[in-house]
Amino acid sequence: MIRDKIRELLKKNAEAETNFSLEKPERAEFGDYAANLALVLAKERKENPRKIAEDLIGKIKGNREADIFEKIEIAGPGFINFFLNKDAVLEEFKKLSKLKTLLKFKTPKSKIQIEFISVNPTGELHIGHGRGAFYGEALSQVLKLTDYKVEKEYFINDSKESSQIKELGKTVLDEGTSYLTENLKSQISKLKTKIKNLKLEKPKNLYGEAGYLIAEEIQKDNKKFIEKELGIKFNNWISEEKNLRQKNYFNKILEILKNKNLVYKKQGAFWLKTSQFGDDEDRVIVRTSGEPTYFLSDIAYHFQKIERGYKKIIEIWGADHQGHQKRLFAVKKALDWQVDMEILISQVVTIKKGEEIKKMSKRKGEVILLKDLLAEVGKDAARWFYLQKSLDTHMEFDIELAKKREEKNPVYYVQYGHARMASILRKAKSGKISPPATFTFAEDAEILLIKKILEVFDVLEDAIKDYQVHRILSYIYELVYVFSVFYRDIRVLDSKQERERLFLVKETKKILANLLRLIGVAAPERM
Known part of the structure; x- marks a missing residue:
């Protein structure tokens, strides 16, 4: 490069x-x-x-x-x-044209884990989850351009001891209304025989058992939606109940913390000395009731991750978890975990429809489901609009713009650009478009397009280093714009330099198609 x-x-x-x-x-x-x-x-x-x-x-x-x-x-x-100088630019372009796929970047050959979405199994995915979902998938694909062995993971907060699962259980048993929606009512109805039998059995933790029963169904539906509708396939689905609690990880990590003198008892609860390692205060890890807190579960989960041999871990959290970073890094320091761990925060999403701005509020019951957004704008537009802004900034999703089939809509603009390139190549009479022995490009618009193509190396290298996936989308848009200027100013078909210029069109299309695939957006041949 x-x-x-x-x-x-x-x-x-x-x-x-x-x-x-x-x-x-x-x-x-x-x-x-x-x-x-x-x-x-x-x-x-x-x-x-x-x-x-x-x-x-x-x-x-x-x-x-x-x-x-x-x-x-x-x-x-x-x-x-x-x-x-022009010769250097053309020589670099010649090298790039020999690559069939995007360049591979050298990194340590170690396992890297990216954990994202990890929605509580108490309901369907909403618009806030969409941002972390599409970002996590895109970042995973970008990092696969390196020597890392990338694994995607989804953590299911489904422990029968979890307060959320118990609250869900109360609703299942008709003793509460938490998480109640028409969809949940339907799922409860399908399981009414199993719920009835559960009541008759009267297990010790009835609410936890009932909540877990329905959480399994909710998770099945969510997994199907993630794989089929979002197009995201995870390597690992880790259950808090099956992979942590039932395998005694809560007690195991508690004993480790106690043996290191990091725990003390106060007012019947067990506290972790996180304030000694950078946190604002000490944290409860076991309640007075004897139940483990979410924090203890989180520590056990990370301990289990490190046991599995990951040297680098990236986690994508929602904005509501921002305050949890300090305490987790305090534990990392206290236990001297030798792992490169990064936490990325996905900021708030608001919906713009016409002149109306909608901000989702779970407390007020104003939830906009991700499946409804996808049904309205389509998966390609949803992916693009979620990814076009930096993850750590607030984003406004303009539904009307995402639906437009015109240049103002960026995803339509770049897809149309790809279809136009395909159309030019179909019209060519030159047969197989192979590279000429030497390049004679001399026009400003030609050199400008070649320079823009060569920028792809820098853009990808930067995204690999700082995880700013949105810079790839900015580059895609700029590439299509520069190509449009080239095609406006330069005659391609039936010109003396037709073969050479068609090859430039072909290479532009190749880079554009590869980048669209990288971010999970279709590259149509016709529109």
Whole structure:
């Protein structure tokens, strides 16, 4: 990749190991890449940044590898702007054209686990769950471009000791109304014989048993919806009841914590000394009733994850769990877990329909189901709109825009762009479109499109490093826009350079199709 070559040139000639940025400038007059290395070194060395930039440029020009540049300039307080020459651009394009799929990026060959959705089995998935669902799936696919062995996991909070499951049990037994919906009523009706028998058996934990009975049915429906309608397949479905509680993980982790002198008893409950390891306060892990808290279950689950050999764990939580991060990282520190653990927070989703803004509220019973949203806008539009914003920012889902079949709708725009490329290739009279022996591209619109194609390496590398999946969607949109300008300004069919230009169309389509598949959006041949 060209960016890697420039980065290595800068490091080598700066003779310093320091972090700096090498970015694509927003304006073409600032070149193809801009580095802030001189500014970073100026702070460290207490020297003039422009003078450092001048020295660096002089050294770089003395390298044989510098023949890829048309020119190198200093801008502003000391930015170094690199302008690539046409030959270097075409040579890099030639290399890219030989790749059948997206490039593989080198990383440690270890297991990485991504846990997402993990909805409580007390009801159907709502619009808030959609964001983490599509993001988790897209991030998983992006990280599969590396040497990591990526595994997707869904955790089911279905312990019979769980307060939520017991509340659900009360509703099943007609002693409460928590989580009651028309769908839940239907599920209870289907299980009325089993519920009746359960009442007659009178088990010790009747509410927990009744809740678990219906939770299994809810989870079956949710799993079917996730796999069939959302198109997400998990490697592991981990049950809190079967995989943790019944296998004695709660007691096992409690004993470990006690043996390390991390637990004390106060007012009949067991408390964990999380405040000593970065948390705001100590936390209850066993209630006065003897029941384990959600936090103890969470600790046991993470302990079990590490037992399974994961060296890197990524978890995607909803905004309502944001406050739980500190306590979990406190446990990681207290138990000296040797695992790279990252928690990403999915922020709030609101729905815009016309001029009306709807914010979901579970407390008020104002829940918008994900299945209803998908039925209205379709899976492709839903995926795109959920993924186009950074996960850590509030997002507004514009339903009317998502339904439009026009350029204003970004997913329609990029899919139409792909269909247009396919149409051009179908109309070609050149037969098999193979690469020419040499490239003779000279028009500005041609070079601009090739440069945009080459950016795919940088975009994917950045998304792998910082998990900002939305930058891929921004790139897809920009690629289609630059192609539209190319096709507007350059004659492709029946031109003297038809074969060469058709090959450029073919390569653009290949990159676009691969990226759409990566984020789970269809790449239609006709529209």
